[in-house]
Amino acid sequence: MSNTMPSMGGFSAVFAVALLAGVFLASLPSGVQSIGVCYGIIANNLPPPREVVQLYRSKGITNMRIYSVQLQALDALRGSGISLMLGTTNNDVAALAGSLSAATSWVQAHVKPYHSAGVTIRYIAVGNEVTGGTAQRILAAMRNLNKALAAAGLGDAIKVSTAVRFDVLSNSYPPSAAVFAHPYMVDIARHLASTSAPLLANVYPYFAYSSNPRDIKLNYATFQPGATPVRDARTGLVYTNLFSAMVDAMYAALEKAGAPGVRVVVSESGWPSAGGLGATPENARAYNQGLINHVAHGTPKKPGPLEAYVFAMFNENQKPGAETERHFGLFYPNKTPVYPINFAGGRSAAANHTNSHGFGGH
Numbered sequence: 001m002s003n004t005m006p007s008m009g010g011f012s013a014v015f016a017v018a019l020l021a022g023v024f025l026a027s028l029p030s031g032v033q034s035i036g037v038c039y040g041i042i043a044n045n046l047p048p049p050r051e052v053v054q055l056y057r058s059k060g061i062t063n064m065r066i067y068s069v070q071l072q073a074l075d076a077l078r079g080s081g082i083s084l085m086l087g088t089t090n091n092d093v094a095a096l097a098g099s100l101s102a103a104t105s106w107v108q109a110h111v112k113p114y115h116s117a118g119v120t121i122r123y124i125a126v127g128n129e130v131t132g133g134t135a136q137r138i139l140a141a142m143r144n145l146n147k148a149l150a151a152a153g154l155g156d157a158i159k160v161s162t163a164v165r166f167d168v169l170s171n172s173y174p175p176s177a178a179v180f181a182h183p184y185m186v187d188i189a190r191h192l193a194s195t196s197a198p199l200l201a202n203v204y205p206y207f208a209y210s211s212n213p214r215d216i217k218l219n220y221a222t223f224q225p226g227a228t229p230v231r232d233a234r235t236g237l238v239y240t241n242l243f244s245a246m247v248d249a250m251y252a253a254l255e256k257a258g259a260p261g262v263r264v265v266v267s268e269s270g271w272p273s274a275g276g277l278g279a280t281p282e283n284a285r286a287y288n289q290g291l292i293n294h295v296a297h298g299t300p301k302k303p304g305p306l307e308a309y310v311f312a313m314f315n316e317n318q319k320p321g322a323e324t325e326r327h328f329g330l331f332y333p334n335k336t337p338v339y340p341i342n343f344a345g346g347r348s349a350a351a352n353h354t355n356s357h358g359f360g361g362h
Contacts, residue, residue: 036063036309096141103144159197178249189259200267223290237300266308275323
């Protein structure tokens with residue numbers, strides 16, 4: 001989907017069922033758990049960026065993702081203590097790939113001044129769910145940005161990656177069978193290994209469930225108790241929620257690509273509160289709270305804190321596509337919550353650490 005919204009269309013049930021592994025809680029390098037939330041702006045009624053940053057801070061949300069250079073947001077983040085995932089637009093990819101000077105100019109204009117002024121930029125995401133011919137140019141853009149960051153003295157502080165949707169995988173059920181569907185993803189995975197950067201993955205169990213509710217049970221998709229466990233016969237790992245199964249599918253593909261040490265950061269995950277099958281405030285709360293509570297414990301294949309970003313901070317009234325697209329927000333534009341969420345859930349949910357996978361029937 002476009003670089004400012006989660007990709008929903010294009011998710012086949014098979015793909016979506018296998019990519020669910022790590023969304024709401026982010027873990028800092030020190031291992032301290034923290035929550036990441038995506039700040040989408042496809043709306044005409046959102047509060048100003050300074051108020052948005054204040055809302056993040058008041059809720060204890062320590063990581064933010066933005067999808068393009070938003071100058072007001074960058075200014076508001078100065079000295080905030082919030083870590084940032086900064087995106088290039090999909091339209092930027094060709095220019096960044098084609099010219100080191102373009103990448104250098106981008107870093108000098110949009111990264112170095114803010115990094116020097118107290119904005120903690122942790123990642124640069126080269127595009128969001130890039131498809132078609134442009135996808136073949138992601139790696140060149142990443143390489144040029146890495147060179148530009150190194151020249152600016154920021155090569156160690158900021159990691160460059162790209163955010164992919166789940167259909168970069170094929171054969172994703174069971175998780176251990178997953179492989180990358182495109183050769184360019186193998187090259188990207190190996191490059192990430194060489195730079196110690198993570199792969200950014202957008203993981204949406206909702207789309208797997210809504211496309212196949214007969215085989216994927218709601219409780220398995222929303223971290224609820226009573227879900228029938230699913231066992232991966234190849235590994236013996238047992239999954240009790242779909243999210244973990246999807247994340248571990250991504251890890252299996254990275255291993256097969258020769259990049260077993262690359263981390264997965266869940267760059268988007270969420271559940272809509274209206275507009276489609278199973279899209280209710282109750283289910284959205286169950287999923288997102290379950291995500292917060294579970295991400296601290298990782299997945300069966302990769303135990304330990306998993307870094308993740310919930311989509312999204314606000315309902316966005318101008319997003320195109322299905323009605324659900326406009327109802328992924330944790331908050332209304334007036335900053336009141338759509339439903340109650342305990343953002344510290346992962347830090348106090350040791351009892352709720354069962355890792356699950358939800359692949360029924362795929």
